[in-house]
Amino acid sequence: MEAGFLDKLNSEIVLRDYVPPEPGDDEVTIEQKYTGVCFRDILTQQGFFPRVSLPVIPGHEIGGVVTKKGKNVKAFHIGDRVSSLIYIPCGKCEFCRSGNENLCPNKIAYGEGINGGYSRYVNANERSLVKVPDNVPDEAVPIAACVIAMLYHAIAKVGKIKKGDYVLITGAGGGVGVHAVQMVKALGGHPIAETSSKWKEEKLYKLGAEYIVSSNSDYNKDVKKITGTGADIVLEDVGIATFSKSLRSLKTGGRLVVIGNLKPEPVELPLGLIILKGNSIKGSISSTREDLKKALDLSKSSILPVIGEKIKLSEINNGYKDMLDKKIFGRLLIKY
Ligand SMILES: [Zn+2]
Ligand SMILES: [Zn+2]
Incomplete structure (x- = not known):
């Protein structure tokens, strides 16, 4: 299996063979059907985010079906469909304890501080996950946190x-x-x-x-x-x-x-x-797990269909170019 890697800032995404490690004690391995491509991925490539540990598998729009789980994971089981926040909250700070984990100063971003979604199989920490209700289309699962829940947070809670x-x-x-x-x-x-x-x-x-x-x-x-x-x-x-x-x-x-x-x-x-x-x-930054649940609920109905274009992982560098040239209408998704 191949994954996309950012080896150096300001360089193209490179595809290499990759076998994901076994999930850690608090992690699950997710098999993705789609992952989202975000303008933030391009800004990360260009060095605008400070906490990037290279080389890294980019992509923070993650979701799919649990295929393996670590020994401490209680809330999720193999076969569950899950959607992830774009970061792992620390779970301990004042913001995490008050349900405002989007403001957690210790959060680790997928695709920057830890490997992300440009890989069919990805390990995710259970603190970042929520279960996906039935009837949510697979395309909505990875983009629920960064797009739908983020917008709900910005428009309803902040606006x-x-x-x-x-x-x-x-x-x-x-x-x-x-x-x-x-x-x-x-x-x-x-x-x-x-x-x-x-x-x-x-x-x-x-x-x-x-x-x-x-x-x-x-x-x-x-x-x-x-x-x-x-x-x-x-x-x-x-x-x-x-x-x-x-x-x-x-x-x-x-x-x-x-x-x-x-x-x-x-x-x-x-x-x-x-x-x-x-x-x-x-x-307004990102979204919380509560926002993500709300977003997935909204995605069950047809009021919020996913609008976007699909590419293969091998087309990612062209995908970035098309986004920069404003040729994409809606979201760009990688289909595995
Ligand atoms: Zn995003
Ligand atoms: Zn925290």
């Missing part, structure tokens, strides 16, 4: 969406954005999709986007026209290219939730504007 809220989603045609459009709709909001790719517009309408604005225009003015007063929430998934217009799209008292930063560069912050309009800017 505090209410029925009827207008939510501007930047980078709406990407792997996160398409599912954000669906999630806003599922939670009773009006999605306004921002995209730079004309060819994605019709697809976004089909997914449930009620309005589309283009990054090539002063879309903050368009958002004001659509809503009358401005967006209740902006889900900022791009970063420096959209941040200024996103902030100016908010209504008085509106919330900007930052979930993505494609080009890690600092943005300008007009403090006067934020004070005058009483806006809040909050970061």
Whole structure:
């Protein structure tokens, strides 16, 4: 069996023969049908995440069927279908103990600090796992934590969406954005999709986007026209290219939730504007096991179908290139 390896930063993923070790005492071995490919994988390759122990098998979007288990694992059994958080929480710190393990300062990220999903068989710690209910499609299992649960956390818990809220989603045609459009709709909001790719517009309408604005225009003015007063929430998934217009799209008292930063560069912050309009800017990181359970529940119904394209593991370097060239609509999945 072959797995994909990142041997050095800024180098291509290399395929090599790989036999996963026996699972540790607190681990299970999972056989995956799919694993998700995330823009974070590209940022990891480019060296933007500090805690990467090379060489590593990248990929943090993991799920599948348990084939082996360590001697301390009680909650999961061989044959169970499981979905994993994108990290292993420490289980001991104040955040882990209060159910906010997404903020755990000691967490270890799959595909960075420990081997991840670019391998059909992957060992995962039971602290990162939840059982997958029946009727969740296999494609949704690996992306539930990083995409669906992360969005639930950002839009419902951090953004505090209410029925009827207008939510501007930047980078709406990407792997996160398409599912954000669906999630806003599922939670009773009006999605306004921002995209730079004309060819994605019709697809976004089909997914449930009620309005589309283009990054090539002063879309903050368009958002004001659509809503009358401005967006209740902006889900900022791009970063420096959209941040200024996103902030100016908010209504008085509106919330900007930052979930993505494609080009890690600092943005300008007009403090006067934020004070005058009483806006809040909050970061939202990842998801908790509770969010993951909620996401898997939502994935049972057809309101949140997985939108994406499938490749073989051997095509991963081209897959990265297509993501960087904005040629992928939705999520990229590796099919084993
Ligand atoms: Zn991800
Ligand atoms: Zn912790």
